[in-house]
Amino acid sequence: MTVSRAVSGVDVLAALDDDQRAAVTAMPGPVGILAGPGTGKTRTIAHRIAHAVQSGQWRPQQVLAVTFTNRAAAELRHRLRMLGVDDVSTGTFHAVALRQLRYFWPRLVGGAFPRIVADKTPFLTQAAGQLGVRLSDFDVRDVAADLEWAKVLQCPPQNYPALARRHGRVSAKPADETAALYDRYEALKSAAHCLDFEDVLLLLVALLETEPEAVRMVRGRYQCFVVDEYQDVNALEQRLLDAWLGSRTEVCVVGDPRQAIYGFAGATDRYLVEFAERYPQATMVSLTRNYRSTQEILAAAHRLAGGTPLIAVRGSGVSPTVVAYPTVEAEAQGVAASVAELISSGVSPDDIAVLVRRHALAEPISAAFDEVGIRSVRIATASRTGVPRTAGAVTIASLHAAKGLEWEVVFLPGWADGILPDARALSVDAVAEEQRLAYVGVTRARRMLVVSYPRSVQRAGERVECEPSRFLAAFAASARPAVGEPSVEPAEKPGGCGAAGGVGAAGPAS
Numbered sequence: 342m343t344v345s346r347a348v349s350g351v352d353v354l355a356a357l358d359d360d361q362r363a364a365v366t367a368m369p370g371p372v373g374i375l376a377g378p379g380t381g382k383t384r385t386i387a388h389r390i391a392h393a394v395q396s397g398q399w400r401p402q403q404v405l406a407v408t409f410t411n412r413a414a415a416e417l418r419h420r421l422r423m424l425g426v427d428d429v430s431t432g433t434f435h436a437v438a439l440r441q442l443r444y445f446w447p448r449l450v451g452g453a454f455p456r457i458v459a460d461k462t463p464f465l466t467q468a469a470g471q472l473g474v475r476l477s478d479f480d481v482r483d484v485a486a487d488l489e490w491a492k493v494l495q496c497p498p499q500n501y502p503a504l505a506r507r508h509g510r511v512s513a514k515p516a517d518e519t520a521a522l523y524d525r526y527e528a529l530k531s532a533a534h535c536l537d538f539e540d541v542l543l544l545l546v547a548l549l550e551t552e553p554e555a556v557r558m559v560r561g562r563y564q565c566f567v568v569d570e571y572q573d574v575n576a577l578e579q580r581l582l583d584a585w586l587g588s589r590t591e592v593c594v595v596g597d598p599r600q601a602i603y604g605f606a607g608a609t610d611r612y613l614v615e616f617a618e619r620y621p622q623a624t625m626v627s628l629t630r631n632y633r634s635t636q637e638i639l640a641a642a643h644r645l646a647g648g649t650p651l652i653a654v655r656g657s658g659v660s661p662t663v664v665a666y667p668t669v670e671a672e673a674q675g676v677a678a679s680v681a682e683l684i685s686s687g688v689s690p691d692d693i694a695v696l697v698r699r700h701a702l703a704e705p706i707s708a709a710f711d712e713v714g715i716r717s718v719r720i721a722t723a724s725r726t727g728v729p730r731t732a733g734a735v736t737i738a739s740l741h742a743a744k745g746l747e748w749e750v751v752f753l754p755g756w757a758d759g760i761l762p763d764a765r766a767l768s769v770d771a772v773a774e775e776q777r778l779a780y781v782g783v784t785r786a787r788r789m790l791v792v793s794y795p796r797s798v799q800r801a802g803e804r805v806e807c808e809p810s811r812f813l814a815a816f817a818a819s820a821r822p823a824v825g826e827p828s829v830e831p832a833e834k835p836g837g838c839g840a841a842g843g844v845g846a847a848g849p850a851s
Contacts, residue, residue, distance in 0.1 A: 351391070351395070351424050351425050353365070353388045353391040353392045353395055353424055354366070354388070354392065357384075357385075357388060358381075358630050360380075360626060360627065360628045360629060360630065361381055361384070361385045361388070361628060363626050364385050364389060364626040364628065365385060365388045365389040365392050366392060367624040367626060368393060368396075368398055369398070369590075369591055370565075370590055370591040370592050370593055370623075370624075371590045371591075371592050371593070371594075371616070371620040371622065371623040371624070372592075372593040372594075372623060372624045372625075372626070373593075373594050373595075373613070373616040373617060373620075373623050373624070373625045373626070374593065374594070374595040374596075374625075374626050374627075374628065375596070375597060375598075375613075375625070375626070375627045375628065375649075376595050376596065376597055376627075376628040377597055377599070377627075377628060377629065377631060377648075377649070377651045377784075378597065378600065378631065378633065378634075378642075378651075378781070378784035378785075379631040379632055379633025379634055379651070379747070379784065380628035380629065380630060380631055380632070380651070381628065381630075381632060382569070382595050382628065383413070383416055383417060383420065383569075384420065385595070385628065386406065386417060386567055386569060386593075386595060387417055387420035387421050387424060388424065389567070389593065390404055390406065390421060390426060390429060390567065391421065391424040391425070391426050393565070394426050399564070399565045400564075401426050401427060401428040401429045402428045402429075402430075402562075403562065403563055403564040403565055404429045404430065404563070404564075404565045404566075404567065405429075405430045405431075405437065405563040405565070405566050405567070405585070406429060406430065406431045406566075406567040406568075406569070407431075407432065407433065407434055407437060407566070407567065407568045407569065407582075408431060408432065408433060408569045408570070409433065409569060409570035409573055409744075409745070410433065410745065411432070411433060411436065412745075413569060413570075413745060414431040414432050414433065414436070417431050417569075418431050430563070434542065434574075434578045434581060435538045435541060435542065438541050438542050438545045438581060439457070439541050441545055441559065442541055442544055442545045442548070445545075445548055445552075445555050448554075449548060449552050449554065449555060453534070455534050455535055455536045456533070456534065456535045456536070457535070457536055457537070457538070457541070458530070458535045458536070458537050459537075459538070461481075461485040461488065461489075461526065461537060462481050462482075462485065464526050464529045464530050464533075464535075465481050465484055465485060465488075465522060465526055466481060467529055468522050468525035468526045468529055469481075469522060471525060472521055472522065472525055474514070474518060474521075474522060476514075479513070480513045480514065483512065483513035483514075484512070484513055484514060484519060484522055486605070486606070487501075487505075487510070487512050487513070487519050487523075488519075488522075488523050488526065489539060489606060489607070490510070490605070490606055490607045491504065491523065492537075492539035492540075492543070492577070493539060493542075493575040493576060493577040493578070493606070493607035494575070494576055494577075494607050495543070495576065495577060495580075498520050498521075498523040498524035498527065499520065499524070501516060501519060501520040501523055502516035502517055502519075502520055505519070509767070509768050509771075511765050511767065539577070542577050542578065542581055543577065545581060545584075546577070546580050546581050546584055549581075549584035549585070550584060556584070556587070559584075559585060560585070560587055560589075563585060564589070564591060565591045565592075566582070566585060566586060566591065566592040566593070567592075567593045567594075567595070568582065568592070568593070568594045568595065569595050569596075570595070570596055570745075571594040571595060571596035571612060571613045571616075572596035572597055572598050572600060572601040572608075572610040572613045573596070573601060573602070573603045573608045573610075574608060574609070574612055574613075575603075575606070575607040575608045575609065576607065576609070577607075579612050590620060590622070594612075594613060594616055596610070596613045598610045598613060598614055598648070599646040599647075599648050599777055599780055600744070600777060600780065600781055601613075601774070601777055602740075602741060602744065602774060602777050602778045602781055603741075604770065604771075604774045605771075605774070627649055629649055629650070629651055629652055630651070630652050630654050631651040631652060631653050631654060632654050632655070633655075633747055633784070633787050634651075634653060634655070634784060634786060634787055634788070635653055635655060635656065635657055635658030635659070635787070635788055636653035636656060636657050636658070637657060637658055637659065637660045637661060638653075638658070638661060638783065638784070638786050638787075638788075638790050639651045639652075639653050639784075641661050641783055641790070641815045641816050642780055642783045642784050642815070644814070644815040644816075645776065645779055645780050645783060645812060645815035646776065646777060646780040655787075655788075658788045658789070659788070659789060661783075661790040661791070661792060661816055662790070662791045662792070663792050663793070663813060663816050664791065664792070664793040664794075665793065665794060665795075665796055665809070666793060666794070666795050666796065667795070667796050667797065668795050668796070668797055668798070668799075669702070669705055669755075669795045669798055669799070670705055670709075671795070672705075672754050672755070672793055672794070672795045673705035673706045673708065673709040673754070674709045674712075675793065676695060676706055676709065676752050676754055676791075676793065677706065677709035677710050677712065677713050677715060678713070679752070679791065680693055680695075680710070680715055680735055680752070681713050681714075681715060683750060684715070688749065688750060690715070690716065690717075690733055690734050690735045691732060691733065691734070692748055692749035692750060693735045693736070693748060693749070693750045693751075693752075694735065694736040694737075694738060694743065694746075694748040694750070694751050694752070694785065695717075695735065695736070695737045695738075695751075695752045695754065696738055696739070696740050696743045696751060696752070696753055696782050696785060697737070697738075697739060697740070697754060697755055698739070698740055698755055698760055698761040698763065698778070699739070699755070699760070699763075700719075700739060702754060702755045702760070703719060703737045703739075706737055706754065707719060707737055710735065710737075715735055716733060716734045716735070717734050717735045717736070717737050718734040718735070718736055718737070719737050719738075720736065720737065720738035720739065720742045720743075736748070740778050740779075740781055740782045741778070743781070743782065743785050744781055746785060747785050747786075747787060748785060748786065748787065749786075749787045749788055749789065750786065750787075750788070750789040750790075750791075751782070751783075751785050751786035751789070751790050751791070752791045752793070753779075753782050753783070753790070753791070753792045753793070754792075754793045754794070755793075755794065755795070756779075756792050756793065756794040756809065756810040756812065756813055757794040757795055757796075757798075757807035757808065757809060757810055758807065758808045758809070758810050758811060759807065759808075760794075760798075760807075760810070761775060761778070761779060761810050761812065762775035762776070762810070762811070762812070763775055775812075776812060779810075779812045779815075783815075792813065792816060794807065794809050794810060794813070795807055
């Protein structure tokens with residue numbers, strides 16, 4: 342093939358570390374890259390594609406790179422352009438599937454293309470009204486999450502109760518009621534000629550599994566596949582990837598089992614963990630050099646999640662700080678005071694984030710910021726569209742929404758049992774996912790990390806005592822408690838916080 346002048350003039354192997362270079366030059370596939378936080382996985386993906394194009398092994402038009410968020414897709418496109426590579430198809434599973442479904446609809450289905458609904462609330466509210474089921478705003482959100490979970494597991498409404506029991510899923514409504522809402526929701530949506538995002542994946546998979554023309558066209562167009570954040574792929578997305586691939590093996594997956602935090606939504610790290618079993622000929626590469634955090638932060642992260650230790654390229658810094666406060670309100674005021682002090686010392690607000698397990702905990706922090714005149718931006722939800730950033734403001738976000746981002750200084754309030762881990766994380770698997778979520782929070786920090794917890798919360802008009810989060814054991818060896826505070830010991834059992842501060846189901850929103 343002809344290599345563009347831009348690509349041919351770039352040394353895509355320069356400035357890569359040994360592990361990154363091994364991942365970039367591992368040709369052909371299958372290739373699995375285990376990339377810890379801050380190890381340069383996006384850089385590695387971009388340089389791998391550019392190297393394959395430069396060496397003539399791949400044509401850019403035949404590459405499909407699937408990312409977890411639209412923001413990550415945009416970043417990958419930018420990096421590829423800087424390396425002189427254009428015409429690579431990028432996007433989330435949903436975005437790519439929607440493009441393909443729109444293309445095939447007039448050719449293989451016919452008629453007007455359905456309207457895509459991003460929000461299930463209108464149809465769910467209508468379904469609840471028809472069934473006489475009372476749904477609060479929080480109930481609607483939680484039932485929508487239950488439906489999304491069921492659909493990516495390819496479970497029809499009538500099978501929902503059995504599936505929920507088998508997985509020990511804690512739902513906002515009884516399983517039979519949720520199943521009835523699910524069934525009525527589907528009927529209403531179909532009658533309105535609408536599709537939700539899960540339908541897009543389901544319909545495209547059906548086309549690719551039953552229509553030879555669709556299979557021929559897709560497999561003829563795309564020859565090489567790259568999947569980022571592979572630990573967060575669900576069964577439906579894996580089924581779509583299998584349909585794209587067929588019997589071919591030119592696939593590169595990138596992920597980190599320690600950052601698998603979407604099990605509540607049906608994702609599983611099993612496909613990443615078992616990649617080498619599925620492809621015995623696969624080349625597996627681990628990226629272990631961390632370019633983001635200090636060694637002290639990484640040491641705490643390693644004690645929290647285990648696995649292969651990451652090496653801090655930036656060296657040592659200050660130890661993480663653990664602070665105990667008497668109440669949630671005092672914690673919010675303490676965080677605000679610390680942030681104000683940092684800003685007055687010259688730290689940019691853009692370099693500071695407060696990451697919470699539940700958005701209910703963001704309310705008092707936001708109010709405390711307002712009281713001291715700190716401008717902040719709230720990230721309302723975890724979204725595959727990515728997280729917007731606002732200049733000149735401290736970020737307040739959920740741990741889920743912070744995935745893939747980083748800041749110089751990170752505050753992690755609310756580390757009490759019943760809050761983190763969440764009170765409704767009742768199974769061993771659910772607690773393990775909460776621990777991975779804590780790991781994600783810790784590894785967002787570059788040079789300064791402050792973890793805190795309230796000793797009590799207000800619930801139903803009563804003051805309820807809290808135990809420190811069991812996850813604080815990761816800091817017991819090296820953290821420096823705040824002045825005047827006792828040393829932190831991990832709780833031996835979940836404390837009495839329960840659903841503190843309105844904390845609800847074990848998903849990301851509240």
